[in-house]
Amino acid sequence: MAISRLGFLSLLLLVLLRAFASLPTQAAARGGSDSSGIDNGKHGAFSRILLEDNPEITEEMTRGYMSNSELENAIQGFGNKCSNVSRIYSIGRSVNGSPLWVIEVSDKPGQKEAEPAFKFIGNVHGDEPVGREVLMQLAYWLCDNYLKDPLATLIVENMHLHILPTMNPDGFALRRRGNANNIDLNRDFPDQFFPINDEISFRQPETRAIINWIKQEHFTASASLHGGALVANYPWDGSRDKRKQYYGCPDDKTFRYMASVYSQSHYNMSLSKEFKGGITNGALWYPIYGGMQDWNYIHGGCFELTLEISDLKWPKASELLVIWEQNKMSMLNLVASLVKLVCGLRHRVLPSSFCTRVWIIYWYLTSCDADRSSWKDICFR
16 A cells, blocks of 8 residues: 555656656756856856756747748848848857858948947747747837837948847757757856856857857847846856855946936836846846856947846747837837946946047937937047
């Protein structure tokens, strides 16, 4: 009788474990450790190689999402339809050879102008595909509403917006977090507190493509789109002593403003009960090392946010348009406010002689008229 009861309990435990494994998972979207910040030895704060312990992504879950070939066709189709305000180019290839296509949106695409440049990156983690879909919606909205909507016109005519819908097409195809080598790309960048990543030749091809891209384009600001939580995350992502704590960078005030612009413009991000105002310092949430966000700021002089835009990593495709509508004004407001933010930056991680001529625009976020604008020469000392 004891053996039978033990067998029954074992069977019950197995059923429960499978049931819980099939539930959608939340949190740890930008990194891979749990929210406590403790490295669990699997894919925590330092680990780049991932174990296959994530919930299975079923065929039913992927239905309605664009495949890699469909996404490539959509990008090329966008370039044909919106050739007057766009340029399509590739920044490299993934491990398995998929092109990393970028859409540039501007009234003068491909030209060097004294205007700020912003980039959006989606699908950093293969199992977080919402960004792929939302970024294509953003591109089409700007194209369709240029010269019709003041905000669309403001963005197209006064900056260069670069959109990389997928950084990790191989991971998406394999339905897993890491790339084809099973490396977490958000652990693969050189890090101020993690020198083992400093050798660029050992980085993944997707990582090297981003690094070269940033050095070539000199972006002013950026955001990567993730899933698994609802919050705007800003540097630093790690701390010197590796503890979970608030660890602000020299431009902490500017980053908090940028994150608040996104959160306050969102449908409900700012109402978060977990994150005050819907924003968080990365190291306070849970420290990670080798992340793209901090590398952008230190080595590229680029102010990058990590945006968690969906509670679920892989929501049903029927929810994608709702997620787009919930994030649309956040994305537009963040990009449009960029040109105003540039004039207020201090202690930026740039050479002491760095100067730039920027377009300062005061718009409705500051209760000023959009036509109150002027050219200003800004230097960072």
